[in-house]
Amino acid sequence: MSTMSIRKTFLPFALPSISEEAIEEVANTLRSGWVTSGPKVKQFESLFADFVNSKEAISLNSATAGLHLCLEAIGLSENDAVITTAVTFTATVEVIGYFKAQPLLTDIDPITNLMTIETIQSLVEKECKVTHGNLIHKKTNKVVKAIIPVHLAGHTCDMEGIIEFAKKYNMYVIEDAAHAFPAIHKGKMIGTWGDFTVFSFYATKGITTGEGGMVTTENHKMAERLRRTRLHGINREVYLRPGWYYEVTDLGFKxxxxxxxxxxxxxxxxxxxYFWNRRTEIARTYRRELQTIPGLKLPVEDENGAHSWHLYRMEVDPNIARVNREKLVLELHKRNIGTSLHFIPIFEHSYYKNTYNYFKEDYLNSAFMYERILSIPLFAGMTNEDVKDVINAIKDIV
Ligand SMILES: Cc1ncc(COP(=O)(O)O)c(C=O)c1O
Structure with a gap:
């Protein structure tokens, strides 16, 4: 029997790191009298565009809003379909539903858990046909208008392959980069690959604004549209408006x-x-310390660039490890260590199952992953002691 050591305080699987400087900056804004969209938003957008080297950056109150506005900007309709992955957060798929368009889900690669050209091809071969150069979803007769790759956990998708595939069939590429700030793919930061890239600043993400999101694009006209639709379709921003006149030119949102x-x-x-380097350091420590434990399959480095290490997702093989995933969750919790699961596949949720009739049998790798996956704590504010506690607890249990 092991002697179980228990942390004094609970270690959540993620926590934001908020510096005193950040608190001071927020306080200054509160004191300034301008609390809604104004000079700070402009500054943040400009700094963000510089960071990822994009021409345009449009800030929003969430990544979900960003995904929604991108689909609106490309004119998605109920006659269209969109390809995305079965392993993502509901936000990626729900936005397709807003337009009554058809979400087509790819299965995942068993190692990276990402959509790949192979998983896309296999979906397309089964469910689509080509008419006049477009992909058509056979069952609904809808035109596949866009593809949303998701850089799950911060491991980047094969953007060259996906963009080439999209070009061939006249599709837009909208990257769900909620997990991929910052991340590098083939020497270029995530933010300038697809037609649009959508980032999230939710509390647990690479950086946070409490809630928030950003769309980057190289397309000036699309950027202008997003700037209008994010605020009621009004053609002039409040902050820059000298007089009272404005015009509503589009159906917008808030x-x-x-x-x-x-x-x-x-x-x-x-x-x-700094946050990125620290997360990378912790991920590498986890690999060094946990890689010899039988029954644990650890996440791999991004061979095409630099992983953001937003999440540390590992698989527990119940046939080899001493415990299964459920037992590991419970035992870690007893030791005051939090965990999470990314993600319950889309086809497992009752809403999606009932609305689109997805069959688990079409997503064998996703279903396999779902039985075994677990996210352990990974955030920049973890101390070396925190990291050691997680490693020792896992060694003790598994
Ligand atoms: C993969 C993915 N896409 C989109 C989102 C939505 O982000 P937000 O909460 O900023 O709307 C999330 C949020 O966790 C996510 O994990």
């Missing part, structure tokens, strides 16, 4: 980021490289 959030973002952005 998706703008506040200066309070952007003030936090401006400082988080300065600290982003």
């Amino acid at each position: 998706y703008n980021m506040t200066d309070v959030a952007a003030a936090l973002g401006v400082v988080q952005l300065k600290e982003a490289n």
Whole structure:
């Protein structure tokens, strides 16, 4: 029997790192009298565009809003379909549903858990046909208009392959980069590969603004559209409006980021490289210390660039390890260590199953992953002691 050591305080699987400088910046914004979208939003967008080397950056109150506005900007309709992955957060797929368009889900690669050209091809061969150069979903007769690759956990998808595939069939590429800030793919930062890239600044992400999101694009016209649709379709931004006149030129939404959030973002952005390096260091320590434990399959480095290490997802093989995933969760919890699961596959959720009739049998790798996957704590603010506690607890249990 092992002697179980228990942490004094609970270690959650993720926590934001908020510096005193960030608190001061937010306080200054609160004191300034301008708390909604204004100068801080402008500054944050400009710094963010510089960071990822994009021409345009449009801030929003969430990544979900960003995905929604991108699909709106490409004119998605109920006659269309969109390809994405079965292993993602509901936000990626729900936005397709907003337009009554058909989400087509690929299975995943067993190692990276990403959509790949192979998983896309296998979906297309089974469910689509080519008509006039477009992909058509056979069952619904809808035109596949876009593809949303998801850089799950911060491991980048094969962007060259996906963009080439999309070009061949007249599809837009909208990257779900909620997990991929910052990340590098083939020497270029995530943010300039697809037609649009959508980032999240939710509390647990690479940087946070509490809630928030950013779309980057190289397309000036699309950027202008997003700037209007994020705020009621109004053609002039409040902050820059000298007089009372404005015009509503589009059906818009209320998706703008506040200066309070952007003030936090401006400082988080300065600290982003430090956070990234620290997460990378912790991920490498986990690999060094856990790789010899039988029955644990650890996440791999991104061979095409630099992983953001937003999450540390590992698989527990119940046939080899001393415990299964459920037991490991419970035992870690007893030792005051939090875990999470990324993700319950889309086809497992009752809403999606009932609405689109997905069959688990079409997603064998995703279903296999779902039985075994577990996310252990990984965030920049973890101390070396925290990291050691997680490693020792896993060694003790598994
Ligand atoms: C893969 C993925 N896409 C999109 C989102 C949505 O991000 P937000 O909460 O900023 O809308 C999330 C949020 O966790 C996510 O994990």
